[in-house]
Amino acid sequence: MKVRKHLVRAGTTVDHMVRAIADHIVTGALHSGSKLDEASLAERFQVSRTPIREALAQLGAMGLVDRRPNRGAIVAVVSQEHLSSMFESMAELEGICARFSAARMSVNERMTLEHEHHASARLVHLGAEEDYEIYNTGFHTRLYQGAHSKHIFELVTLTRSRLAPFRRAQFRIGDRLSKSWEEHDAIVTAIMRADGAAAGEAARAHVAAVSNASAVF
Amino acid sequence: MKVRKHLVRAGTTVDHMVRAIADHIVTGALHSGSKLDEASLAERFQVSRTPIREALAQLGAMGLVDRRPNRGAIVAVVSQEHLSSMFESMAELEGICARFSAARMSVNERMTLEHEHHASARLVHLGAEEDYEIYNTGFHTRLYQGAHSKHIFELVTLTRSRLAPFRRAQFRIGDRLSKSWEEHDAIVTAIMRADGAAAGEAARAHVAAVSNASAVF
DNA sequence: TGTTAAGAAAGTGTATGCAATTTAGATGCC
DNA sequence: GGCATCTAAATTGCATACACTTTCTTAACA
Numbered sequence: 001m002k003v004r005k006h007l008v009r010a011g012t013t014v015d016h017m018v019r020a021i022a023d024h025i026v027t028g029a030l031h032s033g034s035k036l037d038e039a040s041l042a043e044r045f046q047v048s049r050t051p052i053r054e055a056l057a058q059l060g061a062m063g064l065v066d067r068r069p070n071r072g073a074i075v076a077v078v079s080q081e082h083l084s085s086m087f088e089s090m091a092e093l094e095g096i097c098a099r100f101s102a103a104r105m106s107v108n109e110r111m112t113l114e115h116e117h118h119a120s121a122r123l124v125h126l127g128a129e130e131d132y133e134i135y136n137t138g139f140h141t142r143l144y145q146g147a148h149s150k151h152i153f154e155l156v157t158l159t160r161s162r163l164a165p166f167r168r169a170q171f172r173i174g175d176r177l178s179k180s181w182e183e184h185d186a187i188v189t190a191i192m193r194a195d196g197a198a199a200g201e202a203a204r205a206h207v208a209a210v211s212n213a214s215a216v217f
Numbered sequence: 218m219k220v221r222k223h224l225v226r227a228g229t230t231v232d233h234m235v236r237a238i239a240d241h242i243v244t245g246a247l248h249s250g251s252k253l254d255e256a257s258l259a260e261r262f263q264v265s266r267t268p269i270r271e272a273l274a275q276l277g278a279m280g281l282v283d284r285r286p287n288r289g290a291i292v293a294v295v296s297q298e299h300l301s302s303m304f305e306s307m308a309e310l311e312g313i314c315a316r317f318s319a320a321r322m323s324v325n326e327r328m329t330l331e332h333e334h335h336a337s338a339r340l341v342h343l344g345a346e347e348d349y350e351i352y353n354t355g356f357h358t359r360l361y362q363g364a365h366s367k368h369i370f371e372l373v374t375l376t377r378s379r380l381a382p383f384r385r386a387q388f389r390i391g392d393r394l395s396k397s398w399e400e401h402d403a404i405v406t407a408i409m410r411a412d413g414a415a416a417g418e419a420a421r422a423h424v425a426a427v428s429n430a431s432a433v434f
Numbered sequence: 435t436g437t438t439a440a441g442a443a444a445g446t447g448t449a450t451g452c453a454a455t456t457t458a459g460a461t462g463c464c
Numbered sequence: 465g466g467c468a469t470c471t472a473a474a475t476t477g478c479a480t481a482c483a484c485t486t487t488c489t490t491a492a493c494a
Contacts, residue, residue, distance in 0.1 A: 012286060013447080014274070038476070048449045050267065053477085057231070057271045061278035063371070069229060070455050070476055085366040092369070096309050149302040152309070154280070155372050230477080255446070265479045270447085287446055287485050 017045055017055040025064050025075050026164040036065060036073040063162055076162075084211075086163050091207035093156040094143065098187055098203035101146030102196040109146050110192060116142075117188045124181045129171045132180075136171075139184060143203070146191075167214035176213050183209060234262055234272040242281050242292050243381040253282060253290040280379055293379075301428075303380050308424035310373040311360065315404055315420035318363035319413040326363050327409060333359075334405045341398045346388045349397075353388075356401060360420070363408075384431035393430050400426060 021041070024030045041052045060067040067073045078086070105113070117139065123132040144156050171177050183206040190199035238258070241247045253273065255266045262269070273290045276282040284290045295303070322330070334356065340349040361373050388394050400423040407416035 039474090049476090050448055050450090054271060054274045054447095057274040058278040061275040072456095072476070082367050085368040088366055089368040089372060092313050149305055150299050151302040151306040151376065155306060155376070159368065159372070256444090266446090267478055267480090271477095288487095289446070 013047065014051050014054050014058070017041075017047075017051065018058050020045075021055060021059060022062070022064055022161065025059075026161055028165050028168055030075050032075050032165065033077045034075045036075065038072070062158065078162075078166075083166060086159060087207065087211035087214075090156070090159050090163055091204045091211070093152065093159060094140070094207050095200040095204040096152060097143050097147040097156060098191065099196040099200035100149060100152070101143055102191045102194050102199040104148045105146040105191065109142070113139075113142050113146070114188055114192060117184055120184075121181060124177050127177065129177065132177060133171060136180065143187070167210060170210060170213045173213050179209065180206075230264065231268045231271045231275070234258075234264075234268065235275050237262075238272060238276060239279070239281055239378065242276075243378055245382050245385055247292050249292050249382065250294045251292045253292065255289070279375065295379075295383075300383060303376060304424065304428035304431075307373070307376050307380055308421045308428070310369065310376060311357070311424050312417040312421040313369060314361050314364040314373060315408065316413040316417035317366060317369070318360055319408045319411050319416040321365045322363040322408065326359070330356075330359050330363070331405055331409060334401055337401075338398060341394050344394065346394065349394060350388060353397065360404070384427060387427060387430045390430050396426065397423075 021030075021036070030036075036056065038049045038052050038056070041055075042049045045052070056065060056067060056073045059065040060073065064076055065073045066076050101109075116135070120132065120135045120139070123135060140160070144153050147153065171180070183202065186202040187199055187206060190196075190202055238247075238253075247253075255269050255273070258269045259266045273282060273284060277284040277290065281293055282290045283293050318326075333352070337349065337352045337356070340352060357377070361370050364370065388397070400419065403419040404416055404423060407413075407419055
């Protein structure tokens with residue numbers, strides 16, 4: 001079975017696997033504590049164990065998996081305490097991003113932020129949870145990028161990926177959908193007014209609300 | 218030459234190398250852009266290339282080294298822009314830690330923080346840069362731990378390690394030593410008063426000052 | 435002399451094999 | 465039956481081997 005991608009050595013094989021595994025963790029396909037067997041993964045991706053180990057090393061450094069010496073890797077299991085500290089950090093980081101965005105976003109960035117936000121109202125009306133979820137991801141990404149700070153972006157992205165498994169299906173709860181939109185609205189309004197303090201506070205409150213809505217898992 | 222640690226399989230071989238290499242980067246023994254040759258490193262640590270690659274994968278995920286497909290790994294080279302974004306993030310993170318510390322530190326933590334801080338005044342008087350540097354590291358670590366938030370601790374520690382190479386010898390500049398102590402004093406005082414806002418602002422200002430002092434490299 | 439093409443050398447990416455360790459199962463004992 | 469101990473299978477950790485890429489060297493040509 002060595003009739004594989006031997007034509008173009010991607011140089012990205014490991015990267016691809018990292019993303020694939022991370023995605024499975026983040027989307028919940030692999031749930032916390034699951035064993036990540038090297039042989040099985042090697043079989044799955046049709047590669048030998050060597051690149052798998054490299055991928056696991058990276059995922060370990062990213063905090064998505066726990067590697068226990070001589071005992072294999074498992075999907076990172078986070079304590080309740082650690083989880084709430086992640087949500088707390090996320091609130092602070094998003095607050096910073098919103099504050100910076102209010103001060104630094106370009107005219108174009110502001111325009112698309114506002115435009116997309118208003119467009120998303122339709123999704124709320126329709127109760128299109130899935131689509132709103134997708135929009136929501138984009139909204140937050142725009143917020144992170146608007147801060148114009150590479151490092152903050154890295155930190156917030158890292159935290160978001162670690163948190164992702166724990167806030168799936170948040171929009172199924174109560175009227176989170178419309179609440180979420182109103183919270184977004186407060187953020188957008190503050191950013192358009194270039195009111196950093198208000199934007200930061202609104203973003204923190206928003207994450208806190210998400211945190212509560214996710215406290216169901 | 219295979220008469221090695223075959224008696225006790227540490228299970229921490231890679232971890233040890235990660236720390237060792239990270240340390241060399243952080244302390245500046247390996248400077249930005251240096252090539253990290255796998256064969257040389259393998260020779261140096263008396264292991265094969267396999268564990269070296271795993272260590273490099275982790276260091277890459279940590280952001281301390283850049284891995285270019287098929288072209289080897291180099292000590293991460295950070296742009297001026299990225300560097301200032303890291304300092305900026307550090308200021309925000311330390312501000313958060315100080316704010317949280319003011320609210321959450323235990324009586325014991327507060328006592329040791331204040332006690333050590335006052336003790337360090339002697340080092341300033343003596344102009345003991347090296348010793349103050351060591352104390353300084355401890356001071357900030359206490360601040361990060363006092364926040365009682367595992368995730369923030371991880372983020373701030375990560376950022377600190379990435380920043381470390383760029384702020385060596387900051388205490389050689391002007392009277393940073395006494396300035397640093399006074400800035401610490403403002404933080405400590407605010408924390409002792411449980412004044413979160415003031416502590417946060419003082420910590421942010423402190424990091425900003427360090428950032429400026431380090432803008433010499 | 436400068437440019438480019440071909441080939442060799444160096445270095446990275448992956449597969450495979452073996453040693454060491456953990457884990458599961460079987461056996462004996464109380 | 466419950467529990468400790470020993471042995472075998474499964475699994476991880478590392479070394480080595482080889483394939484593929486990049487880079488350096490050399491030589492041919494304009």
